[in-house]
Amino acid sequence: MKKLWQLFAAFARVGIMTFGGGYAMIPILEREIVDRHGWATEEELMDYYAVGQCTPGVIAVNTATFIGYKVAGKLGGVIATLGVVFPSVVIITLIAGILTSFSEVPAVKSAFAGIRVCVCVLIVNAVLKLWRKAVVDKATLVLFLLVFLLSVFFSVSPVILVIVCAAAGIALTRMGVRGK
Amino acid sequence: MILLRLFFEFFKAGLFAVGGGMATLPFLYDISARTGWFTHAMLADMVAVSESTPGPIGVNMATYVGYVTAGIPGAVVATLGLVTPSVIIILLIARALTAFRANPLVDAGFYGLRPCSIGLIAAACVLVIRIALFNIPLYQESGRLPDLFNLKAIALAAVLLVCTRCVKKLKGLHPVFFILASAVVGVVFRF
Numbered sequence: 001m002k003k004l005w006q007l008f009a010a011f012a013r014v015g016i017m018t019f020g021g022g023y024a025m026i027p028i029l030e031r032e033i034v035d036r037h038g039w040a041t042e043e044e045l046m047d048y049y050a051v052g053q054c055t056p057g058v059i060a061v062n063t064a065t066f067i068g069y070k071v072a073g074k075l076g077g078v079i080a081t082l083g084v085v086f087p088s089v090v091i092i093t094l095i096a097g098i099l100t101s102f103s104e105v106p107a108v109k110s111a112f113a114g115i116r117v118c119v120c121v122l123i124v125n126a127v128l129k130l131w132r133k134a135v136v137d138k139a140t141l142v143l144f145l146l147v148f149l150l151s152v153f154f155s156v157s158p159v160i161l162v163i164v165c166a167a168a169g170i171a172l173t174r175m176g177v178r179g180k
Numbered sequence: 181m182i183l184l185r186l187f188f189e190f191f192k193a194g195l196f197a198v199g200g201g202m203a204t205l206p207f208l209y210d211i212s213a214r215t216g217w218f219t220h221a222m223l224a225d226m227v228a229v230s231e232s233t234p235g236p237i238g239v240n241m242a243t244y245v246g247y248v249t250a251g252i253p254g255a256v257v258a259t260l261g262l263v264t265p266s267v268i269i270i271l272l273i274a275r276a277l278t279a280f281r282a283n284p285l286v287d288a289g290f291y292g293l294r295p296c297s298i299g300l301i302a303a304a305c306v307l308v309i310r311i312a313l314f315n316i317p318l319y320q321e322s323g324r325l326p327d328l329f330n331l332k333a334i335a336l337a338a339v340l341l342v343c344t345r346c347v348k349k350l351k352g353l354h355p356v357f358f359i360l361a362s363a364v365v366g367v368v369f370r371f
Contacts, residue, residue: 015235016235017355017356018234027355043290046297047294049300050296055273056194056195056197057266057269057270058204058236058237058238058263058266060235061267062266065271069270069271074271077270077274081267084236087235089239089243091233091234092235092255093247095233096244096247102229102232103225103228103232109232111364111366112232112363113312113366114365114366114369115363117312117313117333117336117340118340118358118362118363119308119359120309121337121340121344122358122359123301123305123308125344127298127301130298130301131298134295135298143292143299144298144299146299147295148302148303151300152306158300161296166292166293167292169288169290169292170288170292172288172291173287174288
């Protein structure tokens, strides 16, 4: 029971601190899930994120379900998901009446312009931190660069990239390139 | 009855939108066209609002549309409809994953997936940087190079980078501290 409550509270914190979509969640997840509770390792977080990219639904929800399941089974998965959506439901319902004018307020616009800058820096830090766990040899460096360039310059769908990389991981391991 | 339909419509969006919050957008346009619950203009506003409230964008949009259509019960039901398919699918995958974790094939797959994950996050980061630190529309209009850089934002980014990476006392602080500080800086310096 205590564990379920902890899951709900931790993911509610993640939900309330995620500004601007799934990837903004990475630094917060690292902090809450890996550092604070030790519910998952950095490697697992990346695995969940990759799988979440190519399964249907909101990535934040997919990741929450994964971690919740790992910590406390099926019920854990459900509770973590409810936790991550809870702040959104409350906040949006509260401001729904004034919603459209809310985003036009100059102070709100300025605040979010500032937050966007911060989100950039936090994601850069997260990438640098996770890098050591993911890019472990020459082959993974090549995969990283390919995914990055194809995604930035050619907007290749993440679903395709994820599937190809999983296949490449298997092929490279079979060929004995791994670890060199 | 409208609650049941709300649940069903958002269940479909949750089931077929692969690749995160923005992928739900085409489904919302479709719902708008077929049901008339909300207009396209409301949807465009909603995208702007979702970006200036916390939480996943897909969830924010479901809650808002649900609220507009059927009040607070609508908000709850639409959100539950959106997340139900992912929860079911991920629970199935998670169970399989726990069983096959030690399998060499699965392990090899994840060896390739991790650099992919980081690559995707880094690419997403480039998109945010383009919007947050540069002023591309202004530069295209004026053609003057100094217009391209959002100097205030770049200065804030530099300060944040130093604070989060090099200053011992600040390094360990929770990310939300930096987020709130940046919001204040944004308001004070009129970003």
